[in-house]
Amino acid sequence: MLILKDIRKNLDFFKKKIKSRYVNNSDSLLDSLISNDESLRKNLELQQNLQNKRNSISKALGAHKDKGSDDFKKLSTEVTEVKNEINKIETSISNLKKKIDETLYTLPNIPLEDVPVAEDEKGNVELKKVGQIKKFDFKPLSHDEIGERLDLIDFETATELSGSRFSILKKDLAKLERALVNFMLDIHTEENGYDEYNVPILVNTKAMYGTGQLPKFRDDQFQTNNDLWLIPTGEVPLTNMVANKITKYEKLPLRYVAATPCFRLEAGSAGKDTKGMMRQHQFSKVELVSIVQPEFREKELEKLLKSAERILELLKLPYRVMLLSTGDMGFSAEKTYDIEVWIPSQEKYREISSCSSCSTFQSNRMKARYKTVDNKNELLATLNGSGLAIGRTIIAILENYQNKDGSIEIPLVLQKYMSKKSIS
RNA sequence: GGAGGGAUGGGAGAGUGGUUUAAUCCAGCGGUCUUGAAAACCGCCGUACCGCAAGGUACCGUGAGUUCGAAUCUCACUCCCUCUGCCA
Numbered sequence: 485m486l487i488l489k490d491i492r493k494n495l496d497f498f499k500k501k502i503k504s505r506y507v508n509n510s511d512s513l514l515d516s517l518i519s520n521d522e523s524l525r526k527n528l529e530l531q532q533n534l535q536n537k538r539n540s541i542s543k544a545l546g547a548h549k550d551k552g553s554d555d556f557k558k559l560s561t562e563v564t565e566v567k568n569e570i571n572k573i574e575t576s577i578s579n580l581k582k583k584i585d586e587t588l589y590t591l592p593n594i595p596l597e598d599v600p601v602a603e604d605e606k607g608n609v610e611l612k613k614v615g616q617i618k619k620f621d622f623k624p625l626s627h628d629e630i631g632e633r634l635d636l637i638d639f640e641t642a643t644e645l646s647g648s649r650f651s652i653l654k655k656d657l658a659k660l661e662r663a664l665v666n667f668m669l670d671i672h673t674e675e676n677g678y679d680e681y682n683v684p685i686l687v688n689t690k691a692m693y694g695t696g697q698l699p700k701f702r703d704d705q706f707q708t709n710n711d712l713w714l715i716p717t718g719e720v721p722l723t724n725m726v727a728n729k730i731t732k733y734e735k736l737p738l739r740y741v742a743a744t745p746c747f748r749l750e751a752g753s754a755g756k757d758t759k760g761m762m763r764q765h766q767f768s769k770v771e772l773v774s775i776v777q778p779e780f781r782e783k784e785l786e787k788l789l790k791s792a793e794r795i796l797e798l799l800k801l802p803y804r805v806m807l808l809s810t811g812d813m814g815f816s817a818e819k820t821y822d823i824e825v826w827i828p829s830q831e832k833y834r835e836i837s838s839c840s841s842c843s844t845f846q847s848n849r850m851k852a853r854y855k856t857v858d859n860k861n862e863l864l865a866t867l868n869g870s871g872l873a874i875g876r877t878i879i880a881i882l883e884n885y886q887n888k889d890g891s892i893e894i895p896l897v898l899q900k901y902m903s904k905k906s907i908s
Numbered sequence: 909g910g911a912g913g914g915a916u917g918g919g920a921g922a923g924u925g926g927u928u929u930a931a932u933c934c935a936g937c938g939g940u941c942u943u944g945a946a947a948a949c950c951g952c953c954g955u956a957c958c959g960c961a962a963g964g965u966a967c968c969g970u971g972a973g974u975u976c977g978a979a980u981c982u983c984a985c986u987c988c989c990u991c992u993g994c995c996a
Contacts, residue, residue, distance in 0.1 A: 532965040542977040546926035563976045
Protein backbone atom coordinates (compact mmCIF):
# COMPACT_ATOMS: atom_id res chain seq x y z
CA MET A 485 0.00 0.00 0.00
CA LEU A 486 1.30 3.42 -0.92
CA ILE A 487 1.91 5.89 1.87
CA LEU A 488 -0.87 8.47 1.85
CA LYS A 489 1.30 11.16 3.39
CA ASP A 490 3.74 10.85 0.48
CA ILE A 491 0.96 11.10 -2.10
CA ARG A 492 -0.36 14.22 -0.38
CA LYS A 493 3.05 15.85 -0.57
CA ASN A 494 3.88 14.84 -4.12
CA LEU A 495 0.65 14.32 -6.03
CA ASP A 496 2.00 14.99 -9.54
CA PHE A 497 4.85 12.52 -9.12
CA PHE A 498 2.45 9.80 -8.02
CA LYS A 499 0.03 10.59 -10.85
CA LYS A 500 2.81 10.17 -13.36
CA LYS A 501 4.08 6.94 -11.80
CA ILE A 502 0.68 5.30 -11.39
CA LYS A 503 -0.15 6.21 -14.96
CA SER A 504 3.08 4.48 -16.04
CA ARG A 505 1.62 1.26 -14.61
CA TYR A 506 -1.38 1.53 -16.91
CA VAL A 507 -4.00 1.84 -14.19
CA ASN A 508 -7.39 2.94 -15.57
CA ASN A 509 -8.53 6.47 -14.61
CA SER A 510 -5.47 6.84 -12.42
CA ASP A 511 -5.59 10.66 -12.35
CA SER A 512 -9.16 10.93 -11.19
CA LEU A 513 -8.61 8.07 -8.76
CA LEU A 514 -5.79 10.01 -7.11
CA ASP A 515 -7.71 13.30 -7.20
CA SER A 516 -10.66 11.81 -5.35
CA LEU A 517 -8.28 10.13 -2.93
CA ILE A 518 -6.75 13.48 -2.04
CA SER A 519 -10.08 15.24 -1.68
CA ASN A 520 -11.39 12.48 0.56
CA ASP A 521 -8.23 12.74 2.60
CA GLU A 522 -8.72 16.48 3.01
CA SER A 523 -12.28 16.18 4.24
CA LEU A 524 -11.27 13.29 6.50
CA ARG A 525 -8.67 15.43 8.22
CA LYS A 526 -11.11 18.32 8.60
CA ASN A 527 -13.59 15.95 10.19
CA LEU A 528 -10.92 14.50 12.46
CA GLU A 529 -10.05 17.92 13.77
CA LEU A 530 -13.71 18.69 14.39
CA GLN A 531 -14.17 15.34 16.13
CA GLN A 532 -11.19 15.88 18.37
CA ASN A 533 -12.39 19.32 19.42
CA LEU A 534 -15.78 17.93 20.31
CA GLN A 535 -14.27 15.02 22.20
CA ASN A 536 -12.15 17.47 24.12
CA LYS A 537 -15.29 19.42 25.03
CA ARG A 538 -17.12 16.25 26.07
CA ASN A 539 -14.21 15.14 28.23
CA SER A 540 -13.98 18.40 30.12
CA ILE A 541 -17.73 18.61 30.72
CA SER A 542 -17.73 15.01 31.93
CA LYS A 543 -14.94 15.81 34.29
CA ALA A 544 -16.87 18.76 35.66
CA LEU A 545 -19.96 16.57 36.09
CA GLY A 546 -17.91 14.01 37.96
CA ALA A 547 -16.57 16.63 40.36
CA HIS A 548 -20.03 18.10 40.92
CA LYS A 549 -21.26 17.71 44.49
CA ASP A 550 -24.95 18.41 43.97
CA LYS A 551 -26.22 16.03 41.29
CA GLY A 552 -29.69 17.55 41.44
CA SER A 553 -28.72 21.18 40.86
CA ASP A 554 -29.76 23.26 37.83
CA ASP A 555 -26.13 23.68 36.87
CA PHE A 556 -25.67 19.93 36.76
CA LYS A 557 -28.75 19.49 34.59
CA LYS A 558 -27.65 22.24 32.24
CA LEU A 559 -24.26 20.65 31.73
CA SER A 560 -25.89 17.26 31.18
CA THR A 561 -28.06 18.56 28.35
CA GLU A 562 -25.08 20.29 26.81
CA VAL A 563 -22.96 17.16 26.81
CA THR A 564 -25.78 15.14 25.25
CA GLU A 565 -25.82 17.58 22.34
CA VAL A 566 -22.07 17.29 21.96
CA LYS A 567 -22.41 13.54 21.97
CA ASN A 568 -24.95 13.58 19.16
CA GLU A 569 -22.67 15.75 17.07
CA ILE A 570 -19.77 13.39 17.66
CA ASN A 571 -21.87 10.46 16.50
CA LYS A 572 -22.73 12.24 13.27
CA ILE A 573 -19.12 13.07 12.54
CA GLU A 574 -17.98 9.56 13.35
CA THR A 575 -20.27 8.18 10.67
CA SER A 576 -18.79 10.39 7.99
CA ILE A 577 -15.27 9.69 9.26
CA SER A 578 -15.71 5.95 8.93
CA ASN A 579 -17.22 6.37 5.46
CA LEU A 580 -14.30 8.49 4.32
CA LYS A 581 -11.78 6.08 5.78
CA LYS A 582 -13.45 3.23 3.95
CA LYS A 583 -13.32 5.09 0.64
CA ILE A 584 -9.67 6.01 1.13
CA ASP A 585 -8.70 2.44 2.01
CA GLU A 586 -10.56 1.03 -0.95
CA THR A 587 -8.56 3.23 -3.30
CA LEU A 588 -5.24 2.69 -1.54
CA TYR A 589 -5.72 -1.08 -1.57
CA THR A 590 -6.09 -1.14 -5.35
CA LEU A 591 -3.19 1.14 -6.33
CA PRO A 592 -0.02 -0.73 -7.38
CA ASN A 593 3.49 0.03 -6.16
CA ILE A 594 5.56 2.84 -7.69
CA PRO A 595 8.20 1.54 -10.12
CA LEU A 596 11.86 2.40 -9.62
CA GLU A 597 13.49 4.80 -12.08
CA ASP A 598 15.30 2.11 -14.08
CA VAL A 599 12.17 0.05 -14.78
CA PRO A 600 11.23 0.27 -18.48
CA VAL A 601 7.83 1.87 -19.09
CA ALA A 602 5.63 -0.28 -21.30
CA GLU A 603 2.14 -1.70 -21.30
CA ASP A 604 2.97 -5.42 -21.28
CA GLU A 605 5.64 -8.11 -21.54
CA LYS A 606 6.70 -6.82 -24.96
CA GLY A 607 8.44 -4.01 -23.12
CA ASN A 608 10.53 -6.32 -20.94
CA VAL A 609 14.27 -5.98 -21.40
CA GLU A 610 16.60 -8.94 -21.75
CA LEU A 611 19.60 -8.32 -19.52
CA LYS A 612 21.66 -11.41 -20.19
CA LYS A 613 21.69 -14.94 -21.52
CA VAL A 614 23.60 -17.63 -19.67
CA GLY A 615 24.49 -21.18 -20.69
CA GLN A 616 24.71 -23.00 -23.96
CA ILE A 617 21.49 -24.19 -25.62
CA LYS A 618 21.99 -27.85 -26.44
CA LYS A 619 21.59 -28.90 -30.08
CA PHE A 620 19.76 -32.20 -30.33
CA ASP A 621 20.40 -34.58 -33.21
CA PHE A 622 16.81 -35.73 -32.86
CA LYS A 623 13.51 -33.95 -32.25
CA PRO A 624 13.37 -33.27 -28.49
CA LEU A 625 10.15 -34.41 -26.85
CA SER A 626 8.08 -32.27 -24.53
CA HIS A 627 8.18 -33.08 -20.82
CA ASP A 628 4.68 -34.55 -20.84
CA GLU A 629 5.57 -36.84 -23.73
CA ILE A 630 8.70 -37.93 -21.88
CA GLY A 631 6.79 -38.40 -18.66
CA GLU A 632 4.17 -40.59 -20.25
CA ARG A 633 6.68 -42.58 -22.27
CA LEU A 634 8.73 -43.40 -19.19
CA ASP A 635 5.55 -43.91 -17.19
CA LEU A 636 6.59 -41.27 -14.66
CA ILE A 637 3.73 -38.75 -14.96
CA ASP A 638 0.03 -39.60 -14.76
CA PHE A 639 -2.25 -36.75 -15.75
CA GLU A 640 -5.38 -38.85 -16.25
CA THR A 641 -5.55 -40.31 -12.75
CA ALA A 642 -4.83 -36.88 -11.29
CA THR A 643 -7.80 -35.53 -13.24
CA GLU A 644 -9.99 -38.27 -11.80
CA LEU A 645 -8.92 -37.29 -8.31
CA SER A 646 -8.91 -33.51 -8.56
CA GLY A 647 -9.90 -32.27 -12.00
CA SER A 648 -7.82 -30.50 -14.63
CA ARG A 649 -4.44 -28.89 -13.96
CA PHE A 650 -3.20 -31.49 -11.51
CA SER A 651 -0.59 -34.18 -12.01
CA ILE A 652 0.81 -37.26 -10.34
CA LEU A 653 4.55 -37.76 -10.38
CA LYS A 654 5.68 -41.36 -10.09
CA LYS A 655 8.78 -43.21 -8.92
CA ASP A 656 12.00 -41.51 -10.00
CA LEU A 657 10.17 -38.31 -10.89
CA ALA A 658 8.55 -38.12 -7.46
CA LYS A 659 12.02 -38.57 -6.05
CA LEU A 660 13.42 -35.92 -8.38
CA GLU A 661 10.97 -33.42 -6.91
CA ARG A 662 12.17 -34.28 -3.41
CA ALA A 663 15.80 -34.14 -4.54
CA LEU A 664 15.33 -30.68 -6.05
CA VAL A 665 13.71 -29.33 -2.88
CA ASN A 666 16.57 -30.65 -0.76
CA PHE A 667 19.23 -29.46 -3.17
CA MET A 668 17.83 -25.93 -3.39
CA LEU A 669 17.31 -25.60 0.35
CA ASP A 670 20.87 -26.80 0.96
CA ILE A 671 22.37 -24.26 -1.43
CA HIS A 672 20.33 -21.37 -0.07
CA THR A 673 21.06 -22.17 3.57
CA GLU A 674 24.69 -23.26 3.25
CA GLU A 675 25.91 -21.06 0.42
CA ASN A 676 23.59 -18.05 0.21
CA GLY A 677 22.90 -17.36 3.88
CA TYR A 678 19.14 -17.85 4.17
CA ASP A 679 17.46 -19.38 7.23
CA GLU A 680 15.24 -22.35 6.53
CA TYR A 681 11.67 -22.19 7.81
CA ASN A 682 8.73 -24.53 7.68
CA VAL A 683 5.54 -22.47 7.53
CA PRO A 684 1.76 -22.90 7.38
CA ILE A 685 0.33 -23.11 3.90
CA LEU A 686 -3.10 -22.05 5.12
CA VAL A 687 -3.21 -18.41 6.19
CA ASN A 688 -5.87 -15.99 7.38
CA THR A 689 -7.38 -13.10 5.48
CA LYS A 690 -5.18 -10.53 7.22
CA ALA A 691 -2.02 -12.20 5.94
CA MET A 692 -3.39 -12.23 2.40
CA TYR A 693 -4.02 -8.49 2.66
CA GLY A 694 -0.54 -7.99 4.06
CA THR A 695 1.31 -9.21 1.00
CA GLY A 696 -1.24 -7.81 -1.45
CA GLN A 697 -3.11 -10.87 -2.74
CA LEU A 698 -6.31 -9.40 -1.31
CA PRO A 699 -8.55 -7.61 -1.95
CA LYS A 700 -7.67 -7.27 -5.63
CA PHE A 701 -6.81 -10.84 -6.61
CA ARG A 702 -9.50 -12.78 -4.78
CA ASP A 703 -10.43 -14.68 -7.94
CA ASP A 704 -6.96 -16.22 -8.21
CA GLN A 705 -7.04 -17.77 -4.73
CA PHE A 706 -8.36 -20.94 -3.18
CA GLN A 707 -10.32 -20.29 0.00
CA THR A 708 -11.39 -22.78 2.65
CA ASN A 709 -14.79 -22.75 4.31
CA ASN A 710 -13.32 -21.44 7.58
CA ASP A 711 -11.97 -18.18 6.27
CA LEU A 712 -8.49 -19.48 5.54
CA TRP A 713 -6.67 -19.30 2.23
CA LEU A 714 -4.31 -21.72 0.50
CA ILE A 715 -1.14 -19.76 -0.14
CA PRO A 716 -0.36 -18.93 -3.78
CA THR A 717 3.32 -18.60 -2.79
CA GLY A 718 5.54 -19.06 0.26
CA GLU A 719 6.04 -15.31 0.17
CA VAL A 720 2.74 -14.90 2.04
CA PRO A 721 3.60 -16.69 5.32
CA LEU A 722 7.30 -15.80 5.20
CA THR A 723 6.79 -12.08 4.72
CA ASN A 724 3.89 -11.84 7.15
CA MET A 725 6.10 -13.17 9.94
CA VAL A 726 7.23 -9.56 10.55
CA ALA A 727 3.70 -8.11 10.44
CA ASN A 728 2.72 -5.82 13.32
CA LYS A 729 6.18 -6.05 14.83
CA ILE A 730 8.92 -3.57 15.46
CA THR A 731 12.17 -5.37 14.65
CA LYS A 732 15.43 -4.16 16.17
CA TYR A 733 17.86 -2.93 13.51
CA GLU A 734 20.59 -5.23 14.83
CA LYS A 735 18.52 -8.22 13.71
CA LEU A 736 18.41 -7.07 10.08
CA PRO A 737 18.64 -8.26 7.41
CA LEU A 738 16.27 -11.22 7.81
CA ARG A 739 16.69 -13.80 5.08
CA TYR A 740 14.21 -16.67 4.92
CA VAL A 741 13.85 -19.70 2.68
CA ALA A 742 11.00 -22.21 2.67
CA ALA A 743 9.79 -24.96 0.41
CA THR A 744 6.00 -24.98 0.20
CA PRO A 745 3.22 -26.17 -2.03
CA CYS A 746 1.57 -23.25 -3.83
CA PHE A 747 -2.03 -23.07 -4.97
CA ARG A 748 -3.38 -20.97 -7.79
CA LEU A 749 -6.84 -20.99 -9.26
CA GLU A 750 -5.45 -19.85 -12.63
CA ALA A 751 -8.68 -18.01 -13.31
CA GLY A 752 -8.23 -16.08 -16.52
CA SER A 753 -5.63 -18.52 -17.82
CA ALA A 754 -8.14 -20.68 -19.67
CA GLY A 755 -6.52 -22.18 -22.75
CA LYS A 756 -3.01 -21.21 -21.64
CA ASP A 757 -0.49 -24.05 -21.12
CA THR A 758 -3.25 -26.60 -20.80
CA LYS A 759 -0.97 -29.48 -21.69
CA GLY A 760 1.60 -30.80 -19.28
CA MET A 761 2.58 -29.43 -15.90
CA MET A 762 3.58 -25.92 -16.92
CA ARG A 763 0.57 -24.31 -15.24
CA GLN A 764 -1.02 -26.28 -12.41
CA HIS A 765 -3.39 -25.52 -9.57
CA GLN A 766 -0.81 -26.95 -7.19
CA PHE A 767 2.97 -26.86 -7.43
CA SER A 768 6.00 -26.77 -5.16
CA LYS A 769 8.26 -23.79 -4.89
CA VAL A 770 11.31 -22.85 -2.89
CA GLU A 771 10.80 -19.25 -1.89
CA LEU A 772 13.31 -16.67 -0.74
CA VAL A 773 12.27 -13.65 1.32
CA SER A 774 14.46 -10.78 2.52
CA ILE A 775 13.51 -8.15 5.06
CA VAL A 776 15.88 -5.18 5.04
CA GLN A 777 16.22 -1.48 5.72
CA PRO A 778 14.81 0.41 2.71
CA GLU A 779 18.19 1.87 1.78
CA PHE A 780 19.60 -1.61 1.20
CA ARG A 781 16.76 -2.98 -0.87
CA GLU A 782 18.20 -2.53 -4.34
CA LYS A 783 21.39 -4.25 -3.34
CA GLU A 784 19.36 -7.02 -1.72
CA LEU A 785 17.39 -7.53 -4.94
CA GLU A 786 20.66 -8.23 -6.74
CA LYS A 787 21.57 -10.77 -4.08
CA LEU A 788 18.19 -12.43 -4.45
CA LEU A 789 18.60 -12.67 -8.21
CA LYS A 790 22.10 -14.06 -7.82
CA SER A 791 20.90 -16.68 -5.34
CA ALA A 792 18.21 -17.88 -7.73
CA GLU A 793 20.60 -17.83 -10.70
CA ARG A 794 23.05 -19.95 -8.74
CA ILE A 795 20.60 -22.86 -8.78
CA LEU A 796 20.26 -22.80 -12.57
CA GLU A 797 24.00 -22.44 -12.92
CA LEU A 798 24.59 -25.53 -10.77
CA LEU A 799 21.92 -27.46 -12.67
CA LYS A 800 23.56 -26.33 -15.90
CA LEU A 801 20.31 -25.17 -17.43
CA PRO A 802 20.41 -22.37 -20.01
CA TYR A 803 18.50 -19.27 -18.94
CA ARG A 804 18.08 -15.57 -19.46
CA VAL A 805 17.30 -12.71 -17.10
CA MET A 806 14.55 -10.24 -17.93
CA LEU A 807 13.87 -6.86 -16.40
CA LEU A 808 10.08 -6.53 -16.35
CA SER A 809 8.31 -3.44 -17.64
CA THR A 810 5.94 -1.29 -15.59
CA GLY A 811 2.91 -2.98 -17.15
CA ASP A 812 4.09 -6.56 -16.67
CA MET A 813 5.29 -6.28 -13.06
CA GLY A 814 3.30 -7.69 -10.19
CA PHE A 815 1.03 -5.44 -8.15
CA SER A 816 3.29 -5.13 -5.08
CA ALA A 817 6.61 -4.83 -6.93
CA GLU A 818 8.68 -1.73 -7.62
CA LYS A 819 11.18 -3.70 -9.70
CA THR A 820 11.18 -7.31 -10.86
CA TYR A 821 13.66 -9.61 -12.53
CA ASP A 822 12.29 -12.74 -14.14
CA ILE A 823 14.54 -15.67 -14.79
CA GLU A 824 13.46 -17.72 -17.78
CA VAL A 825 14.76 -21.20 -18.49
CA TRP A 826 15.16 -22.71 -21.93
CA ILE A 827 12.40 -25.17 -22.87
CA PRO A 828 13.58 -27.16 -25.93
CA SER A 829 10.18 -28.49 -27.02
CA GLN A 830 8.79 -24.96 -27.18
CA GLU A 831 12.06 -23.40 -28.40
CA LYS A 832 11.34 -20.65 -25.91
CA TYR A 833 12.54 -19.33 -22.58
CA ARG A 834 9.86 -19.71 -19.91
CA GLU A 835 9.60 -18.11 -16.46
CA ILE A 836 11.07 -20.21 -13.65
CA SER A 837 11.72 -17.49 -11.08
CA SER A 838 10.56 -13.99 -10.31
CA CYS A 839 12.55 -11.76 -7.96
CA SER A 840 10.97 -8.54 -6.73
CA SER A 841 11.60 -5.64 -4.46
CA CYS A 842 8.35 -4.46 -2.88
CA SER A 843 9.92 -1.45 -1.12
CA THR A 844 7.63 -0.47 1.78
CA PHE A 845 4.48 -1.43 -0.12
CA GLN A 846 3.80 -4.61 1.84
CA SER A 847 5.28 -3.43 5.14
CA ASN A 848 2.93 -0.44 5.13
CA ARG A 849 -0.02 -2.80 4.74
CA MET A 850 1.16 -5.11 7.50
CA LYS A 851 2.68 -2.45 9.77
CA ALA A 852 6.08 -4.12 9.69
CA ARG A 853 8.57 -1.69 11.13
CA TYR A 854 12.06 -1.54 12.57
CA LYS A 855 13.75 0.55 15.23
CA THR A 856 16.49 2.72 13.73
CA VAL A 857 19.84 3.46 15.37
CA ASP A 858 18.37 6.69 16.73
CA ASN A 859 15.33 4.87 18.09
CA LYS A 860 12.77 5.84 15.45
CA ASN A 861 10.19 3.47 13.98
CA GLU A 862 10.43 3.14 10.20
CA LEU A 863 8.82 0.83 7.67
CA LEU A 864 10.88 -2.10 6.46
CA ALA A 865 11.48 -3.09 2.86
CA THR A 866 10.38 -6.57 1.78
CA LEU A 867 11.70 -8.62 -1.12
CA ASN A 868 10.90 -12.03 -2.47
CA GLY A 869 12.02 -14.38 -5.18
CA SER A 870 11.56 -17.93 -6.29
CA GLY A 871 14.57 -20.06 -5.87
CA LEU A 872 13.11 -21.90 -7.85
CA ALA A 873 9.70 -23.17 -8.95
CA ILE A 874 10.11 -26.93 -8.61
CA GLY A 875 7.56 -28.08 -11.21
CA ARG A 876 9.09 -25.99 -13.94
CA THR A 877 12.58 -27.07 -12.92
CA ILE A 878 11.48 -30.68 -13.43
CA ILE A 879 10.18 -29.77 -16.87
CA ALA A 880 13.46 -28.06 -17.73
CA ILE A 881 15.54 -31.03 -16.57
CA LEU A 882 13.41 -33.60 -18.41
CA GLU A 883 13.60 -31.68 -21.63
CA ASN A 884 17.18 -30.38 -21.54
CA TYR A 885 18.70 -33.61 -20.25
CA GLN A 886 16.86 -36.04 -22.53
CA ASN A 887 18.81 -38.52 -24.65
CA LYS A 888 18.01 -40.04 -28.00
CA ASP A 889 17.27 -43.41 -26.39
CA GLY A 890 14.57 -41.82 -24.24
CA SER A 891 16.55 -41.80 -21.00
CA ILE A 892 17.15 -38.74 -18.85
CA GLU A 893 20.53 -37.85 -17.50
CA ILE A 894 20.47 -36.57 -13.93
CA PRO A 895 22.34 -33.28 -13.43
CA LEU A 896 25.62 -33.88 -11.60
CA VAL A 897 24.67 -31.88 -8.50
CA LEU A 898 21.49 -33.93 -8.05
CA GLN A 899 23.07 -37.36 -8.42
CA LYS A 900 23.90 -37.69 -4.74
CA TYR A 901 20.30 -36.79 -3.86
CA MET A 902 18.95 -39.33 -6.37
CA SER A 903 21.55 -42.04 -5.79
CA LYS A 904 21.72 -42.60 -9.53
CA LYS A 905 22.96 -40.99 -12.70
CA SER A 906 20.07 -41.38 -15.08
CA ILE A 907 16.40 -42.17 -15.35
CA SER A 908 15.10 -44.58 -17.93
C1' G B 909 -15.53 -31.88 21.35
C1' G B 910 -16.55 -30.82 27.02
C1' A B 911 -15.22 -27.86 31.77
C1' G B 912 -12.68 -23.87 33.87
C1' G B 913 -9.16 -19.62 33.88
C1' G B 914 -6.94 -15.64 31.30
C1' A B 915 -5.40 -11.46 27.53
C1' U B 916 -2.82 -4.28 30.38
C1' G B 917 3.14 -0.37 27.35
C1' G B 918 10.12 -4.45 25.31
C1' G B 919 9.37 -8.03 29.73
C1' A B 920 7.12 -8.70 34.69
C1' G B 921 2.84 -6.75 37.01
C1' A B 922 -1.01 -3.17 39.82
C1' G B 923 -5.55 -1.17 38.66
C1' U B 924 -12.93 -3.60 38.73
C1' G B 925 -17.16 3.37 36.72
C1' G B 926 -14.67 9.91 37.70
C1' U B 927 -6.94 13.49 40.43
C1' U B 928 -4.98 6.45 36.24
C1' U B 929 -4.69 11.06 30.05
C1' A B 930 -2.21 3.22 33.37
C1' A B 931 1.17 2.67 39.68
C1' U B 932 5.58 -0.15 40.53
C1' C B 933 9.80 -3.30 39.23
C1' C B 934 13.24 -5.12 35.43
C1' A B 935 15.51 -4.14 30.82
C1' G B 936 17.03 0.17 27.63
C1' C B 937 18.87 5.41 26.78
C1' G B 938 21.19 10.09 28.68
C1' G B 939 23.77 12.42 32.80
C1' U B 940 26.50 13.05 37.74
C1' C B 941 30.53 10.63 40.21
C1' U B 942 35.17 7.66 38.50
C1' U B 943 41.83 6.99 35.53
C1' G B 944 38.13 3.39 33.32
C1' A B 945 34.16 0.34 34.90
C1' A B 946 30.73 -1.25 38.66
C1' A B 947 27.68 0.62 42.51
C1' A B 948 24.86 4.79 43.96
C1' C B 949 22.05 9.01 42.58
C1' C B 950 19.25 12.22 38.85
C1' G B 951 16.52 12.49 34.28
C1' C B 952 14.24 10.14 29.92
C1' C B 953 11.80 5.80 28.30
C1' G B 954 4.54 2.53 24.36
C1' U B 955 1.89 3.38 19.43
C1' A B 956 -0.83 6.15 15.88
C1' C B 957 -3.22 10.45 14.15
C1' C B 958 -4.47 16.00 13.84
C1' G B 959 -1.79 20.71 14.35
C1' C B 960 3.34 25.73 11.96
C1' A B 961 3.35 25.48 17.14
C1' A B 962 1.31 25.43 21.95
C1' G B 963 -1.31 21.52 22.42
C1' G B 964 -5.07 17.93 21.43
C1' U B 965 -7.37 13.02 20.21
C1' A B 966 -7.50 7.76 20.09
C1' C B 967 -5.57 3.00 21.63
C1' C B 968 -5.40 -1.67 28.00
C1' G B 969 -6.76 -8.97 22.59
C1' U B 970 -10.75 -7.58 18.28
C1' G B 971 -15.67 -5.64 17.23
C1' A B 972 -20.29 -3.74 18.94
C1' G B 973 -23.12 -1.78 23.18
C1' U B 974 -24.50 0.73 28.17
C1' U B 975 -23.04 5.66 30.48
C1' C B 976 -22.46 12.64 31.05
C1' G B 977 -17.85 9.62 31.76
C1' A B 978 -15.27 2.65 30.48
C1' A B 979 -8.81 -0.67 31.13
C1' U B 980 -12.96 -1.27 34.72
C1' C B 981 -20.01 -2.95 33.22
C1' U B 982 -22.87 -5.97 28.96
C1' C B 983 -22.76 -8.98 24.38
C1' A B 984 -20.19 -11.39 20.31
C1' C B 985 -15.63 -12.99 18.30
C1' U B 986 -10.25 -14.29 18.32
C1' C B 987 -6.14 -16.14 20.71
C1' C B 988 -3.53 -18.32 25.00
C1' C B 989 -3.26 -21.52 29.52
C1' U B 990 -5.02 -25.78 32.78
C1' C B 991 -7.99 -30.24 33.07
C1' U B 992 -10.52 -33.84 29.92
C1' G B 993 -12.16 -36.72 25.44
C1' C B 994 -10.90 -38.34 20.45
C1' C B 995 -6.89 -38.50 16.97
C1' A B 996 -2.13 -37.92 13.13
